Amino acid sequence: MSMIVKTSAEIRQDFLDFFKSKDHKIVQSAPVVPFDDPTLLFTNAGMNQFKDIFLGKGTRDYNRATDTQKCIRVSGKHNDLEEVGYDTYHHTLFEMLGNWSFGDYYKAEAIEWAWELLTEVWKLPKERLWVTVYRTDDEALELWKEKTDIDTTHILRFDEKDNFWEMGDTGPCGPCSEIHINLSDDLNAAHLVNADSPECIEIWNLVFIQYFREKDGTLHDLPAKHVDTGMGFERVCAVLQEKKSNYDTDVFTPYLNKLVELSGVKYEVEEHKIAMRVIADHIRALTFAIADGALPGNEGRGYVLRRILRRAARYGRKLNLTQPFMFKLVDTVATVMGEHFPEVKENRDNIVRVIKSEEESFNATLDRGMDLFAEVAETTKKAGSKTIDGENVFKLYDTFGFPVDLTALLAREADLEIDLEKFEVLMAEQKERARQSTKDKLSAAGLDKLDSLTIETNTEDPTQFVGYSETVTKAKVTGFKFSDGKYFVTTCRTPFYTESGGQVSDEGTITVNGKAFPVIKLLKLDNQIVHIFESENDLELKLDDEVYLEVEDYNRKAVKRNHSATHLLHKALRDILGTHVQQSGSYVGADRLRFDFTHFEKVNADELAKIEETVNKKIYAGIELQHHKDTPFDEAKDMGALMFFGDKYGDKVNVVQFGDYSIEFCGGTHVNNTAEIGGFKIISESSIASGVRRIEAVTGEGVIEYINEQKDQIVSANTKIKELQDEKKKLEKELAEMQLQEKLGGLDTILSSAEDLQGIAVYKGKVEAVNIDELKSMGDELRNKMKPGVGLLIAEINDKVSIVCVVSDEMIKEKKLAAGKIVGDIAKMLGGGGGGRPHMATAGAKDVSKIDEALDKVIEVIGKFL
Numbered sequence: 001m002s003m004i005v006k007t008s009a010e011i012r013q014d015f016l017d018f019f020k021s022k023d024h025k026i027v028q029s030a031p032v033v034p035f036d037d038p039t040l041l042f043t044n045a046g047m048n049q050f051k052d053i054f055l056g057k058g059t060r061d062y063n064r065a066t067d068t069q070k071c072i073r074v075s076g077k078h079n080d081l082e083e084v085g086y087d088t089y090h091h092t093l094f095e096m097l098g099n100w101s102f103g104d105y106y107k108a109e110a111i112e113w114a115w116e117l118l119t120e121v122w123k124l125p126k127e128r129l130w131v132t133v134y135r136t137d138d139e140a141l142e143l144w145k146e147k148t149d150i151d152t153t154h155i156l157r158f159d160e161k162d163n164f165w166e167m168g169d170t171g172p173c174g175p176c177s178e179i180h181i182n183l184s185d186d187l188n189a190a191h192l193v194n195a196d197s198p199e200c201i202e203i204w205n206l207v208f209i210q211y212f213r214e215k216d217g218t219l220h221d222l223p224a225k226h227v228d229t230g231m232g233f234e235r236v237c238a239v240l241q242e243k244k245s246n247y248d249t250d251v252f253t254p255y256l257n258k259l260v261e262l263s264g265v266k267y268e269v270e271e272h273k274i275a276m277r278v279i280a281d282h283i284r285a286l287t288f289a290i291a292d293g294a295l296p297g298n299e300g301r302g303y304v305l306r307r308i309l310r311r312a313a314r315y316g317r318k319l320n321l322t323q324p325f326m327f328k329l330v331d332t333v334a335t336v337m338g339e340h341f342p343e344v345k346e347n348r349d350n351i352v353r354v355i356k357s358e359e360e361s362f363n364a365t366l367d368r369g370m371d372l373f374a375e376v377a378e379t380t381k382k383a384g385s386k387t388i389d390g391e392n393v394f395k396l397y398d399t400f401g402f403p404v405d406l407t408a409l410l411a412r413e414a415d416l417e418i419d420l421e422k423f424e425v426l427m428a429e430q431k432e433r434a435r436q437s438t439k440d441k442l443s444a445a446g447l448d449k450l451d452s453l454t455i456e457t458n459t460e461d462p463t464q465f466v467g468y469s470e471t472v473t474k475a476k477v478t479g480f481k482f483s484d485g486k487y488f489v490t491t492c493r494t495p496f497y498t499e500s501g502g503q504v505s506d507e508g509t510i511t512v513n514g515k516a517f518p519v520i521k522l523l524k525l526d527n528q529i530v531h532i533f534e535s536e537n538d539l540e541l542k543l544d545d546e547v548y549l550e551v552e553d554y555n556r557k558a559v560k561r562n563h564s565a566t567h568l569l570h571k572a573l574r575d576i577l578g579t580h581v582q583q584s585g586s587y588v589g590a591d592r593l594r595f596d597f598t599h600f601e602k603v604n605a606d607e608l609a610k611i612e613e614t615v616n617k618k619i620y621a622g623i624e625l626q627h628h629k630d631t632p633f634d635e636a637k638d639m640g641a642l643m644f645f646g647d648k649y650g651d652k653v654n655v656v657q658f659g660d661y662s663i664e665f666c667g668g669t670h671v672n673n674t675a676e677i678g679g680f681k682i683i684s685e686s687s688i689a690s691g692v693r694r695i696e697a698v699t700g701e702g703v704i705e706y707i708n709e710q711k712d713q714i715v716s717a718n719t720k721i722k723e724l725q726d727e728k729k730k731l732e733k734e735l736a737e738m739q740l741q742e743k744l745g746g747l748d749t750i751l752s753s754a755e756d757l758q759g760i761a762v763y764k765g766k767v768e769a770v771n772i773d774e775l776k777s778m779g780d781e782l783r784n785k786m787k788p789g790v791g792l793l794i795a796e797i798n799d800k801v802s803i804v805c806v807v808s809d810e811m812i813k814e815k816k817l818a819a820g821k822i823v824g825d826i827a828k829m830l831g832g833g834g835g836g837r838p839h840m841a842t843a844g845a846k847d848v849s850k851i852d853e854a855l856d857k858v859i860e861v862i863g864k865f866l
Contacts (some may be wrong), residue, residue, distance in 0.1 A: 008237045008251045011122075012068055012097070012340065015231070018117050019066035019099045022109075027067045028634070029341070031292040032093070033301065041301040042072035042289070046098035047207075047228045053102050054172040054209060054226060056460075057527055061632075063104040068233060069096045070288050070341065074304055085278035085315070088238075088245035089201060092308060093285035095233035103224030107177075108143050110206050110227045114179060115148040118204075122240055128182045130154045130193050130200070134163040134175030140208065144177070153190075162194045165207045165228075172209050172222060179204040181239055203239060204231040247277050251336070255280035258332050263319040275315040282312040283326055286355060287333040291347045295584060295598070296358045297689060307403035309358050313366065314406055324359035327352045350580035353600045357691045362401065369402050370410075377414045386415075390422020397423075398430075455479045455525060457490055458543050462527035464493040467506070467669060468627065471495050471551040476544050479528065487517075487535050490528040495551045498522040498529050502586030503563050503668040507555045511548035512539050556669065558590035561677045561699040564625075564658070564670045565615065566593050568680070569695065570642070571662040572614040573597055576607055584692050588668065592683070592698050599693045603685050611695075615680045618661055622675040628655035641665050679703040736774075743768055744781050750793075751785055757859050758866060760811060761789030764858045766851060769795040772802050772842060779804035779840055790817060792826065792858050794851050801830050801845040812838045817865055825861045829854045 006014070016026050030049035034040045040048065046069040052058030074092045083090035101110070118124045131150060133140045135157045144155050157163075166173040182189035184199035192200035209226040211219040234246040241249050247256065256267050259276045267276055289305055296306040309326065316325055330352045338345035376392045388411055396402035404423055411418050457479030466473055475491035482488075489510065496519065499505040505522040510531050517533040524530070531549070566588055573581045577599055585596035603611070628636070630652040641655045642664045656670055657663040671677055678700035688694045698706050750765040763786050769775040775795050782791045783806035791806045805823035812818070820835035827834045827843035830850050834843020 005242065006122075006240055008233075008241075008249060009339065011237055011240055012095070012233065014121060015097045015117070016066055016068070018121055019064075019113070022064070022099075022113060024064040024066040024099055025062040027065045028637075029067055029069050032070045032072050032288050033292040033294045041304060042074070043069065044071050044073050045069070046071070046096040046100075046230050050100060050102070050228070051167070054167065054228075060102065063102045065100040065102075067098055068340070069098060070094075071096050072285055072289065074285065074308065084281050085274045087198065088247055088277075089198060089232075089235055091234060091246070091281050091284075093281070093288055097231040097233050097236070099227070099229050101227035103226060106225050106227060107140055107206075107208050108147060110208070110229060111140070111143050111177065112147040114204060114206060114229070115150065118179070124181065124239070126150060127187060128189075130156065130180045130182060130189060132156050132158050132163055132178045132180070132193060134177075135159055137163075137175040137177070137208075140175065140177050156190060156193055158194055165205075165209070166213065170213050170215055172226075173211050173213050173219070174207060174209040174225075176205055176207040178202050178206070183239075183244070198244075201235055202232070203236050205229060247280065252277075252280050254332050254336050255283065255329060258329055259319065262325055262328060263316075263321050265319045271318060275318040278315045279312045279319075279326070279329070282308045283329040284333055284337070286312075286326070287330055287344055287351050288337075288341070290351045290354050291341075291343045293582060293584070295354060295689065295692060303403075306358065306401070307405065309355065310362050310366075310401065310403055311406055311409070313359060313362055314409065317366075322363075324356055324363060326359055327356035330355065347580070347582065349578070350582060350598050353580065354598065354691050357600060365401060369396055369399075372396065372399075373402075373407070373410050377411070377416060380416060387417045387419050390419035390424075390426060393418050393420075393423040394426040397427075453481075453488060453523070453525060453530070455481045455488055455490060455528070455530065457528060459492070460527075461492070463490060463529040465495075465497070465529070466493050467495040467497050467551065468629070471508075471553050471556060473549050474546055475549055476546055477541060478543065480541050480543075482535075482538060482541075485534055485536060486520075487512075487531075487533050487539070487541070488523075489531045489533075489541070489547070490525070491531070491547060491549065494529050494531070494549055496522055496529065496531065496549060497551075497556075497669055498524050500524075501666065501668055502566070503559060503588040504590075506551045506559075508549070508551040511550070512541060512545075515539075516548075516550075555590045557676075558700065558702070559588060560669050560671050562590070562593040562702075563588040563666075563668045564656075564674065565619075565677050565680050565697065565699045566595055567656060567658065567662045567664055567666070567670075568615045568618050568674065568677075569593075569595055569611070569697065570597075570664070572611045572618075573599075573695075576610050576614065577603065592696055592702060595695050595697075596688060596692055597695070598691055600691050602687070603693060603695070608682055608685055612680060612682050618658070619674045619677045619680060621659075622673055623659040623661065625670055625672050625674075626657040626659075627670070628657065631655050636665060639663060676700075681706055736770075739770075740774055740777060743774070744778060747778065747782055747785070750782070750791075754787065754789065755859060757862055760815065760817075760862070760866075761787045762859055762862060763789065763791035764855050765793060766855065767793050767795050769797060769802070771797060772804075772844075775802050775804050776840070776842065779806045782806055783808065783840070790819075790822065790862055792822065792855075794826075794855060796848050796851065799848065801827075801832060801848055801851060803827055803830075803834065803843040803845070804840065805842075806840050807838060809839065815866060817862070821865060822858075822861055825864070826854050826858065829857060 020026055030043055032043050034043050034048060072093050084092055119126055131144055131154060141155055144150055145152055163176050165176045180193050180200055180202050182200045189200045207228040209228055210222055212222050213219055234251055237249045237251050238246045243249050256276050259279060260267055265272050267273055285308055286305060294301050294305060296302055296309060312326055330348060334345045334348050376388055380388050393404060393407050396407050397404060408418050459478050473493060473495050475493045477489060478492050479490040480487060496506045496508060508519050509516040510519055510533055517535060519531050519533050521532040522529060566586055570583060580598060582598045584598055587594035633653050636653050636655045640663055653665050654667045656666040658674055680697060680699050681703045682695055682697045683706060684696045686694050750763050754761040754763050763782060767778055769778060778793055788808045788810040790811060793804050795802050803823050803826055805819040807817050807819045818838040819841035823841040823843040824833060824835050827845050830845030831847040832843055832845025835841050
């Protein structure tokens, strides 16, 4: 083939410019993480963001659109993971170029423009292009003949498997026409079309949505017909750059070059090529998913990302990359993709932190898991089996975090298989345990059947939410159902906010036929808001009856304070910790707020103080709310509004702005002025996952309640401390008394060894005491127990000498002996002095070395005073 070689950036722009010239609006790629669609883990096709139009539930202010949609296919029906790296044209993340008609042009224009772009703008050789149509779609076949100059023998019919598109078992569907390019040497490539051959690949699919399939399988015409096309960007780049492999285009070569640099391994041997292709593919998927708010984890899309990262880390070992390396490729993604997808550049630091943290975490267990696998593989082979049992596959998953596909890869390399059936049984049992736990909780609340709820309504119009300006309203009933003692009622309008974007549902009442009932739960069912309340009997409710809806105002105001504070907190975190901070979840209730955000270390006390101070300053500044309702999405982005985790963003969005400080996409309810928040207090900061922190806080009256709680706790703690101190003193006293009694027991030896001095009993000895008071107590005890005479006790206390002398009353009267004089003379021998009353006296001295000598002189000293 001979064509003008273009860069991938030029090819992408050619496509968008071409359809812009055909009056198409260039729309932004939807996030690859569809937080608003619980049926999808990842955006996997260009049509995802327009799904509501095809279902008849949404509209746009344009009827022609073009875009390049970033997609991830790695789970469920669309799962290309096992092929990635082994072939040259499957990817986990890919771009899908598309053009759309919503009830405007149809097959003729779609076919004509597709041919024009491929053959006139990109100059693809017509003789290499082949087209398929659905077996009964004569209209499309004739239009290919009429609107293009394709070789008519290159138009082939195929059945439903290849050429009929369906959104699901029911819903919009229609025939499609695919364009393939023959890359083989044989120009007669009919046998290669739809044969999954790299020699003849599909590059563009034109889907004509004209039917609706009912539950019984029957088809009927839609009121409006749509066009939905998808072109594989990576594949068309390979064709236009005349490469046999997508990985040889400039879409992927920068990653391969970087891997050669990091590993020192050349891109030559097939084993190394496969490893590099896997890593190059996987780093793109990880980077885009994390940029759009997803994080590796243990469930749902988080686990898919963890699988991708761990699969890539395992292939890195084949390139001798045993330390974390994936995070070093993020800059390459930002360089290659950042111009058209600026979110990659904007979130680069956060993406690097997340991937590096995950790599470090997995590296710590990878080697241990590999050792276990080696043991299991060896045991399996020794037993003469070719299949690793499911229990070990599950153990590798549950203990070491080995995704089952990683274990399957290792098994394949060891010429083994895995018992996938048993593994899935064990996984199902684990999921059932978790599911039953959730079911039990719902059942306890009487809400376990809501997932299958259906309500017939008399309108397809969405319930009008008037809660931004009203908390009470009258409304007509548009649908209702009575089941298990509960009423499920939809109305034309409502002031009740239904849980979304982290904000809890409102509380309040619904008044039916003059009787008020508490609303126990709110649900969004399609585009209707369902009010659920309990009633013991039939209320004779009818369609178009008027009911009175009233939101509990006190509760609503508390929620508004907390929600607005969440926006101020988000901005303060980004200002103080860095712009890598992104919201990863939230809870906004009347009692408190919770904010989860990306950050890779504990927020220290100084930072928390600054964050709290910053938020309070903005509260006290009294900043007015600017609520931009129904703002065009692109206009909101141009305003600089930050996207808020978990909210659905259509063509028209709500933007909440507080001056020039905070501006974010948000559909919640808010204060009119930050001063209404009253105050803000952080009550905790913690880690909830790798790279994700959580702050919990209170506002308004919640701050006063929190302070009072802290005050009560302090008073309670002080009382407790006083009680403990008193108890401690009591115990210390009891212990001292016990110890003293034990020591007093030692006086028995002294009492039994009295010496006689002229008929006077003399008691003397060395004792142990902790202080002079204790020594005096021992002196009292000695005086009480001894015969008429004199007693002298010496103790070494704190490296000094303490002495006590006691004299019985008889010796004082008859012999005129005085304890003060005796103890004074003994003290002088030890380099000290002392004195006291005749019956008891104490003294102190320094020379402990002469204690025994002094005791020997006691008889002599007493004799002097006789």
